[in-house]
Amino acid sequence: MKKAASIVMAAFLALALSACGAAKSGEDGKAQSASGSAVEKYTFGTDATYPPFEFQKDGKYVGIDIDLMNAIAKEEGFEVEIKPMDFKGIIPAITANQLDGAIAGISITDERKKVVDFSDPYYQAGLSLIVNEDNNDIKSPQDLKGKTIAIKKGTSGANLADEYAKTYGATIKYFDDSPSMYQEVANKNADATLEDFPVISYKIAIDPNAKLKIVGDRLNGDFYGIAVAKGDTTLQKKINDGLKKLQENGEYDKIVETYLGSAAK
The missing domain is CATH 3.40.190.10 (Periplasmic binding protein-like II)
Known part of the structure; x- marks a missing residue:
């Protein structure tokens, strides 16, 4: 009887531990939502020394890019983790599968498009x-x-x-x-x-x-884009869809105006 009870208890504990483990973000990049459904989680690199697009304030990462990325994630129903790093290491980190993507005032160039894919342009800088x-x-x-x-x-x-x-x-x-x-x-x-x-x-x-x-005048007309791993059309589409929704509902303009005012969109 004791042996049978021990087996039942062990099975119960194993099930409980398994359930606890499933509630955490795992190696498959998924976390649990409040309703219990799986939520995709992505890690995005940024350069936190680049205001007004990304910088640290009161211990938090803020800026146009940070607010925009969080808004896209909310709109499309995924989670995003922001990872600050040196700008020069961002694209190599994507190609090495250390990041899912990056938003860091990255100009879309032909050279960069050889190794990563970009979202639709979201800001013209120059x-x-x-x-x-x-x-x-x-x-x-x-x-x-x-x-x-x-x-x-x-x-x-x-x-x-x-x-x-x-x-x-x-x-x-x-x-x-x-x-x-x-x-x-x-x-x-x-x-x-x-x-x-x-x-x-x-x-x-x-x-x-x-x-x-x-x-003098602006020297060129670079466009910023959100970088993702080469061939990751799923994440690229989520970003483009979210970005389009934010531009259409006015949230994009609000984010930019928060940091630059209406004249600098």
């Missing part, structure tokens, strides 16, 4: 030329001859800076993050930098000690 507020000598890329450009590694700005280095004989100093790049120009250790227009506009607007200014 690069601007930035100099120290006291610099009146540099007004266009042609004035970069013999000058030093501070630039963040792995960005579309870095690609354009390489072109300017070849064309105008400029020297490039590379950095891992945007704040260090800005500081180099603010301290006059570099003559100029290249940054996406909405990002640098936000920086200058909120930081009275930025010591930076934008010169």
